[in-house]
Amino acid sequence: MSALKNFIDKQKPHFEKGGKLEKLHSIFDGLETFLFVPNATSKSGTHIHDAADTKRTMVIVILALVPALLFGMYNVGYQHFLAIGQSVGLWSEFIYGFLAVLPFIVVSYGVGLGIEFTVAQIKGHEIQEGFLVSGFLIPLIVPIDTPLWMVAVATAFAVIFAKEVFGGTGMNIFNVALVTRAFLFFAYPTFMSGDVVWVRTAQTFGLGAGTPVDGYSGATVLGQVATSEISNPQITNILGNPIGFIDGFLGFIPGSIGETSTLAILIGAAVLLITGVASWKTMFSVFAGGAILALVFNMWGPNTAAAHFPWFNHLVFGGFAFGAVFMATDPVTSARTETGKYIYGFLIGAMTIIIRVLNPGYPEGMMLAILLMNIFAPLIDYYVVEANIKRRLKRIVK
């Protein structure tokens, strides 16, 4: 450890002002603080500090995402071999999925961190760790057959226009990962909204060659519900076999890479709630809002498949759970007052179901609901703050 420290210290002068590698100062700095806790001491105010910092916080979010990622990798392989009608065993399925998902992670981090480093260097800032989470979220919310160049373009767009122009980590109005997803959704609609992107049928690095079996259809559950002509269709997996709540909960269904398994997401939720990184108020309210509105539609809704899709199914299919646990709870773009979090969460859940049921164009509503509520979060906070101001003014009368 001290050898490493000495090495770093020896390199440091090159990167400081006047050094020959001054232009890479931010990168060096980012690396140094990644390796060692910064030894900067307090210059004013409080002399001691809590050991929690933003790096720790971000790392815990990433840790919470790992179960969803691992299951996502496995499920990519599982769906692939199901589609081509081969049975190869768990490890082969996982390795196929691993190889298929890995490029997404590389592209997402490569593009995003590249832009972050460049901007940090231009502005003379420290590299901030916010993108560590966004870069991990992006691969999890895209369909597996999305071309990598699209992911690259979308990531670049999101990092520049949803984050850096607002001032970087902590300043953004919209969730960066969701802007990436929205960009893909609206920029390449013909490609992104069909039935073909959700299951990878091609081979990956020479693995899993084959052609889809007869009767194969890559439609997601919500896609089937949205296009159904009758009010209670039988939902099926990609081979046409009927599936139900438990399949959605465990996640053996087509969908974006990380969103399919509610179970894996709930493990992540447990990590976030135990560590206190995410607000239980937001998370709980999203589920509550979704469940209540879906129930309302179940009872009094129009005579469509989406309205009569059982409320508990709404919570496990599509991106509902993933959005509730990892997206709605993003502290920067969510409501920041404690009362506001209940309202914000509830409206996300409710809005998701409204979009799913009433909007014929979009089978899934989570992404749009969260982005919409991102806009309204400051308004919610505004009213909570106004209430506080009014309460404080009332004291004068007493």
Add this chain to the structure above:
Amino acid sequence: MANLIKTKRGLDIQLSGKAQEQIVSENSLISEVIALIPDHYRGIIPKLMVKEGDKVKAGSPIFHDKTFLEMNFVSPVSGNILAVTRGDRRKVLSITIQREAITSYQKFDVKPVSSLSGEQIKAQLLTSGLWSFIKQRPYDVIANPTHTPKAIYISTFDTAPLAPDYEFILKGQTADFQAGIDAIQKLTFRKVQLGIKAGTASTDFRATKNVEITEYDGKHPIGNVGIQIHHTNPINKGDVVWTINVQDVLFIGRFFNKGIVDLTKTIALTGPEVTNPRYFKTLVGSNIEPFVKSNINSTKTLRFISGNVLSGLQISANGFLDPFSSQITVIAEGSETHELFGWAMPRFNKFSTTRMYFNGITNNKLIQKLFGKINYEYDARLLGGVRAIVMSGEYDKVLPMDILPEFLIKAMIAGNIDKMEALGAYEIAPEDVALCEFVCTSKLPLQLIVRKALDNMKKEME
């Protein structure tokens, strides 16, 4: 029965090195050179009244305020003016005084408090320099003598880490305390508000006459006078409340009892790096070297704080006490520590209020019994990089006030005076947000932000 106010929010930080109840009192503990530092007094513009070489007595004016000419700031000792240090634009940084071995006091003509009017007391406090110990809210500055406050608050307990025990300090000085209270009482209409820690067997403070006692129960910062005001008589726009520290009431009491300015006070020397933490009798403006020098762990780089670890001022090893603190804290600086992968390590020896660390487990009584208690390590490192505010709801947990700290801080950063006013800036002093600064994962200098905002607000409003 006194009123009882309970609060839930807050945090008691456990630091080792609490002062033992033993007072060391020797003349050698008061340094040869005493300093007055005008910057310690907030809200005034100093105008020097002496020059180098002048002879002064204890109680002689050294400088006065430019706005209120009668507001003197006096020498705590008798001796010669050693030096006047000036900075940019001839700003007075410090005035040092060479102390005489035997103090000669400036005599003031004082009458018993009961026979004096409020105006007479005010005039005497201003000339004797004791006015400088009365602070006002809003803005947390030295009180404006033209105001009449709606209340005067004194907190008789300090809940900050390793804070001195005023009950112990007060022993044998109750007559001075009572005289001080009686004098201050004449400056306002309401009775002086005395805050007492709930459940303590405090007798001396409880026996104080001519005051209204309120008991407070809760974690730090409940001992802060700002929190106590908020819960009993909150400051709205246009209100003025004055606050005085316990030991400063003693100065005022002594003055009216004896007719001299005697700024002797008891200081607690505390902190994990102090070998023998105890109380010391010394003087306002004294150098800390005499009682700190041979009493510290000298193997590390240390940080000396005049005050507590949350809101004290950093001073050097031979720095001077600031007039308002009753405590010196010595902690490790920590700048030589390089923790590898700190963000990923379990770091059992670090304290955090969040559950991102294992304090929930290591603080468990059963676990402590089985594996022993962990003494958390503290040093002056920020333990992270400075960021924009990311996490929400952190500050609320440690500020027991009906104030939305995050929004107030943001209004302060933006310099939005209307918002600051509406969100409670009049009630806040930097020390009240010290815990928010401690818990902030973005490592923002909140006390500095509040201080600057209050100064700016004062300038705009007056």
